[in-house]
Amino acid sequence: MKDFYTLGIETSCDDSSVAILKNEREVLIDLISSQIDIHKLFGGVVPEIASRKHLEAINPLIEKALEETGLSYDDIDLISVTKGPGLMGSLLVGISAAKGLSLATGKPLIGTNHMQGHVCANYLSNKDLKPPFITLVVSGGHTYLCKVKSYTDYEVVGRTRDDAVGESYDKIARSIGLAYPGGPKIDKLAKEGNGKAINFPRVMLEKDSYDFSFSGLKTAVLNYIHNCDQRGEEINKADLCASFQEAVMDVLVEKSMRLIDQSKYKTFCLSGGVAANSRLRDIMSQECAKRGIALSYPTIELCTDNAAMIAIAGYLNYKAGERSDNYLKVYPNLDL
Numbered sequence: 001m002k003d004f005y006t007l008g009i010e011t012s013c014d015d016s017s018v019a020i021l022k023n024e025r026e027v028l029i030d031l032i033s034s035q036i037d038i039h040k041l042f043g044g045v046v047p048e049i050a051s052r053k054h055l056e057a058i059n060p061l062i063e064k065a066l067e068e069t070g071l072s073y074d075d076i077d078l079i080s081v082t083k084g085p086g087l088m089g090s091l092l093v094g095i096s097a098a099k100g101l102s103l104a105t106g107k108p109l110i111g112t113n114h115m116q117g118h119v120c121a122n123y124l125s126n127k128d129l130k131p132p133f134i135t136l137v138v139s140g141g142h143t144y145l146c147k148v149k150s151y152t153d154y155e156v157v158g159r160t161r162d163d164a165v166g167e168s169y170d171k172i173a174r175s176i177g178l179a180y181p182g183g184p185k186i187d188k189l190a191k192e193g194n195g196k197a198i199n200f201p202r203v204m205l206e207k208d209s210y211d212f213s214f215s216g217l218k219t220a221v222l223n224y225i226h227n228c229d230q231r232g233e234e235i236n237k238a239d240l241c242a243s244f245q246e247a248v249m250d251v252l253v254e255k256s257m258r259l260i261d262q263s264k265y266k267t268f269c270l271s272g273g274v275a276a277n278s279r280l281r282d283i284m285s286q287e288c289a290k291r292g293i294a295l296s297y298p299t300i301e302l303c304t305d306n307a308a309m310i311a312i313a314g315y316l317n318y319k320a321g322e323r324s325d326n327y328l329k330v331y332p333n334l335d336l
Contacts, residue, residue, distance in 0.1 A: 005071060006078045006318075007101070008311025009058070011094030012086030012114045013140070014039055014050045016057035018065045019307035020076075021315060025127055028069045030301070030308040033057040040180045044170065051089030058097045073105045080314020083111030083324075084331030085141065091330035099326050110314045111324045115142055115336040116154070117309035118271040120316065121298040124308055129296050134265045136256050137336070138280070139272035140166035140183075143212045144336050145255060147265070151316045156336055157259060158210025165248060165274050168214045172221050172244055176237050186241045187277050193238030195246035198224065202250045210255050217247055249283055257287050270297035273304050 003022055010017040019030040035053050039045045066072060081098035084091060095111070102109040119135050131151060137144040143165050145158035163171075166183055173182020178189070200220050203213045221244050228235050260268055268288055274280065275297050288295040302309060 004077045004315070005075050006080055006311040006315045007062070007065070007076045008307035008309075008314065009062075009079070009081040009094045009098050010114070010117070010305055010307040010310045011054045011058060011090045012082045012084070013090055013305060014045045014053075015305045016054050016061060017305065017307035017310075018058070018061040019311050020065050020069050020071065021308060021311035024315060025123055025312065027124055027308045027311075028071075029065050030306055031061050031065055032306060033061060036181065042180075043174050044180055045087070047087045047089055050087060051093055054090055054093035058093055062097070062101070073101070073107070076105070076107055078315060078318055079107050079109050080112050080311050080318075081109070082114045082117070082310050083328060084334030085114055086330075086332060088330055088332045091332065095328060095330050099328065103326060108318070109324050109326065109328065110318050110322060111328045112310050112314040112317065113334055113336060114305075114310070115139070115144065115272075115334075116317075117313040119146070119148060119154070119269070120313040121302040121306070121309040122269045122271060122296050123312055125298040125302055126296045129267070129269070132265055133267035133269050133296075134256070134259055134263065135269040135271050136252060136275075137271040138165045138252065138274035140164065140170065142272070142336070143214075145210050145212075145259060146336065147263070148269075152320045152322075154336060158212060158255060160212040160214065161205075162213050162215035163218055165212075165214060165252070166272070168218045168248070169274070171218055172241075175222055175225055176235065176240065183274060183277065186245060187279060189238050190242040190245045190279065193236065193240070193242030195242040197236065197239035198243035200224075200243055200247040202247055204251065204254065210259060212251065212255070214248070214251075217244070245279055249279055252280065253283050253287055256284070257291070260288075260291060260293055266292075267294045267296065269295075276300050276303040
């Protein structure tokens with residue numbers, strides 16, 4: 001049986017990435033061109049700069065991926081590209097590159113949901129993982145609690161009503177002088193602090209709600225910092241990071257485990273950039289072990305934005321009968 005090769009293209013935010021997937025779960029190459037050193041100068045991603053850097057990086061990455069795998073355009077069976085959500089300018093670069101390749105080579109094209117890609121990254125790290133399972137998707141711009149009923153059927157049970165987890169991390173980090181991206185730096189500094197030092201709010205919303213809200217927590221932390229500055233008090237940054245992180249974790253864990261307890265699912269997955277957080281992994285491991293629930297999460301490299309996850313998500317959708325054409329558009333606010 002002939003092998004099936006999927007070329008994945010990801011340009012939703014500030015990382016340009018190209019990957020080639022062999023069949024369903026074998027990643028031949030996953031190249032990433034990071035813009036972190038550029039955007040940290042501004043304390044966050046500057047959309048115009050991001051799109052220009054994607055323009056410079058994407059074609060060389062595609063050529064390098066083919067060269068290092070020894071493949072040609074003739075060998076590629078499918079082109080999968082992120083269609084959203086993300087920054088419009090950044091998405092347009094990836095979509096344009098994918099459309100051009102599809103028109104030039106005659107290869108089929110499929111637009112892929114970036115958030116579905118994060119969920120599918122688990123399949124690349126855990127070759128035996130199969131639906132159904134429950135997943136917590138935590139990234140810079142999104143927070144979802146979902147039932148994954150099949151490879152292409154998702155039921156969103158809970159979502160953020162305001163700030164996402166990753167967004168809150170970045171804003172708190174910036175407020176205490178930590179460089180972008182803030183999530184890994186807060187995670188590291190929190191290990192040196194006392195998570196019970198400051199009592200920040202845990203917003204659970206209505207009874208039995210699986211939705212999330214982190215704007216109140218973010219505001220409470222910012223007010224604490226402001227009040228300390230007004231009084232001339234020195235802030236223990238380690239304690240602040242640890243206390244903030246524990247407030248986030250309590251909400252994520254409580255809602256995730258409540259859904260596990262009320263369902264018949266036996267597997268739980270972490271997805272998205274914040275799935276790399278060491279404290280989240282530790283607590284979820286403990287809680288799942290108590291319940292006899294299998295826990296899966298991607299490798300650190302596959303937690304952040306990458307084209308391998310776009311390749312496998314596109315492949316699964318293509319095998320399920322989904323197709324895109326060369327009128328494919330970008331969807332900056334695409335939902336899961």
